[in-house]
Amino acid sequence: MSEVNKLKHVAIIMDGNGRWANGRSHARIWGHVRGSSVVSNIVEEADDLGVKALTLYAFSTENWSRPLAEVTTLFKLLKKFLLKERKRIIKNQIRFKVMGDTSRLPQDTKDLINGLESETSNFKGLKLTFAFGYGGRQEIVDAVNAFTEKNPGEKLTEDVLTKSLYNPELGDVDLLIRTGGDQRISNFLLWQMAYAELYFTETKWPDFTRKEFRQILNKVNTRERRFGQICESISLLETSSMAEKNKKILESAMGK
Ligand code: FPP
Secondary structure, three states, X not given: OOOOOOOOEEEEEOOOHHHHHHOOOOOHHHHHHHHHHHHHHHHHHHHHOOOOEEEEEEEEHHHHHOOHHHHHHHHHHHHHHHHHHHHHHHHOOOEEEEEOOOOOOOXXXXXXXXXXXXXXXOOOOXXXXXXXXXXXXXXXXXXXXXXXXXXXXXXXXXHHHHHOOOOHHHOOOOEEEEOOOOOOOOOOOOOOOOOOEEEEOOOOHHHOOHHHHXXXXXXXXXXXXXXXXXXXXXXXXXXXXXXXXXXXXXXHHOOO
16 A cells, blocks of 8 residues: 555445346356455455454345345355354454344354454454444434433433444444445445545445455545545634635625
């Protein structure tokens, strides 16, 4: 990477698996199988580039309405990932978590998740989170309910709501990448994405490479992020002469 990576929390909507498979006259689930093998490459690249948190949308609350065979395939791929990547996750000190409603997953997969979460809970490396059975609106509703149950009658603020989210330590999203060509955020990390940079690529997830991921981060790192303010150099230039000019402009606009 040519310069320091400033994007601490990167979130990805791994879209386009079904279309990738259909375009090759395969069943949609083949796209998920191929897509799941891309996940570990991107995790490794994110770690190499100094990303602190990587959150991947693996299964949304809306995905429950997909055909049973597809839902079951996604469950199986999650289990396979946990079995296959466990050693590498531990070796690289990655802190692993799943966020969302996992209650309908098979018990053996839930056990694998719980095991890996507790084994890695004190690791200081990349925070890898799979959003599974996850919906951004549901997360906000859960955060509000958690807060009001604990603090009846108290007023909610942005700060306390942020602290009541599923994984507040992940912080705001700096960059959302969506593969597959659609330009939507699809109920993903709605609260955390308020000031995220958005990047949409036509590449379907099974074709997404470490190289493209690195190029996207390089490009977005050069964007100026103002968070609703003006750029730093201008605010520093706001000298008394500029303030005087502004006063005159305002007076003439107000007809004084
Ligand atoms: C969207 O593609 C993708 C998903 C619904 C699931 C993403 C899952 C994976 C990448 C594999 C699972 C991997 C692990 C490790 C859990 P789509 O089916 O909506 O594609 P389409 O828009 O072309 O139909």
